[in-house]
Amino acid sequence: MNARTIARGVATLTLTAGLGLAGSVAVDADTPVPSPSASASPTPTPHLSLAALKVRCNSAVQRRLGTLGADDTFVKQSSALTSADRTALEGQISADQSGLTALDGTIQADTTFAQAHAECELIVTDYRVYVMEDPKIHEVIAADAVSNANGTFETLIPELQSLINASSVSATVKAQAQADLNDLTSKVDASHTSISGVTASVINLTPAGWPGNQVDLKSARSNIKTARADLTGARADVSHILQLLG
Amino acid sequence: MPQRFLRIVTARSQDPDTAGWLYGNVKRVLCLLGVIAIAGCAPRVHAATSTVAPEGVAASAPAAAATTATPDAAVSQALNTIDSQLSAVNGQLNAANAGLHTSEGNPAQ
Numbered sequence: 001m002n003a004r005t006i007a008r009g010v011a012t013l014t015l016t017a018g019l020g021l022a023g024s025v026a027v028d029a030d031t032p033v034p035s036p037s038a039s040a041s042p043t044p045t046p047h048l049s050l051a052a053l054k055v056r057c058n059s060a061v062q063r064r065l066g067t068l069g070a071d072d073t074f075v076k077q078s079s080a081l082t083s084a085d086r087t088a089l090e091g092q093i094s095a096d097q098s099g100l101t102a103l104d105g106t107i108q109a110d111t112t113f114a115q116a117h118a119e120c121e122l123i124v125t126d127y128r129v130y131v132m133e134d135p136k137i138h139e140v141i142a143a144d145a146v147s148n149a150n151g152t153f154e155t156l157i158p159e160l161q162s163l164i165n166a167s168s169v170s171a172t173v174k175a176q177a178q179a180d181l182n183d184l185t186s187k188v189d190a191s192h193t194s195i196s197g198v199t200a201s202v203i204n205l206t207p208a209g210w211p212g213n214q215v216d217l218k219s220a221r222s223n224i225k226t227a228r229a230d231l232t233g234a235r236a237d238v239s240h241i242l243q244l245l246g
Numbered sequence: 247m248p249q250r251f252l253r254i255v256t257a258r259s260q261d262p263d264t265a266g267w268l269y270g271n272v273k274r275v276l277c278l279l280g281v282i283a284i285a286g287c288a289p290r291v292h293a294a295t296s297t298v299a300p301e302g303v304a305a306s307a308p309a310a311a312a313t314t315a316t317p318d319a320a321v322s323q324a325l326n327t328i329d330s331q332l333s334a335v336n337g338q339l340n341a342a343n344a345g346l347h348t349s350e351g352n353p354a355q
Binding site: 060080138155224 | 351
């Protein structure tokens with residue numbers, strides 16, 4: 001679990017760094033980035049054969065199935081997710097996998113370029129795998145992990161209070177440790193406030209709400225980052241308390 | 247007081263458990279005198295207060311490994327759990343961030 005998390009973290013950090021330099025990246029990078037109304041645009045004059053279009057659409061489906069498969073594995077194995085969230089995400093992933101597979105079958109059976117073109121666009125507009133489903137899944141796991149960390153801190157706080165009370169350090173040092181513990185407690189409370197409702201705000205987002213629901217994803221990310229900063233501060237408080245108590 | 251202590255020690259000298267009894271009492275005296283480093287008499291945490299939960303487990307569920315832990319051990323275990331949980335938050339947040347900087351493209355064009 002830890003090795004996988006670290007490996008994934010390194011990979012995503014690398015990707016994030018790359019994105020920072022390159023800006024937005026189109027997943028189907030061999031094609032232009034579509035406008036929001038791409039699905040409503042008229043069918044272009046075929047510059048591909050029907051067979052070539054089908055290959056391209058199949059490739060797009062397979063890439064998304066690969067991402068969903070990886071997400072599904074991660075959802076199944078994550079120890080951070082609540083049972084209800086795991087069930088909900090697994091259901092959504094499974095529905096996307098079935099829908100995309102069926103859509104690919106339909107496209108491969110199409111007999112006209114216009115038909116295949118219209119249905120190929122549904123791979124993006126009906127699923128939003130990369131811009132919505134995938135980040136949503138990661139945000140739900142992150143939010144649940146924050147909640148778990150909050151719970152662990154809450155269990156730790158009385159342990160630290162006992163340590164401070166029983167410590168034989170000077171009254172001055174004990175007061176410093178108590179101030180750190182009070183700060184830790186307020187940070188955990190703040191984390192609670194930041195993370196409250198985050199999972200509920202994103203877990204049921206659907207492609208139909210795109211691009212409007214991008215605001216919800218960004219807001220959730222911001223709240224998770226705030227909670228993470230609070231918990232990182234709380235973690236530093238613990239280290240300082242232990243250092244003070246020797 | 248010391249004479250009474252010695253009398254008790256002498257009286258218990260035939261007891262097969264004298265060594266253990268003597269050790270316990272000497273330790274108790276050292277603890278009372280505050281010689282904690284030598285006697286190793288840091289207070290034990292009652293099992294009911296040591297319910298640090300591993301990642302993903304409800305905090306109310308007692309963790310078996312913590313039931314006999316000293317405060318230091320319980321705190322260490324909690325910190326390991328917290329570090330793991332924060333690592334998970336970081337990894338997931340970075341992964342979500344990557345998605346939010348991605349556009350789908352259009353395979354049909």
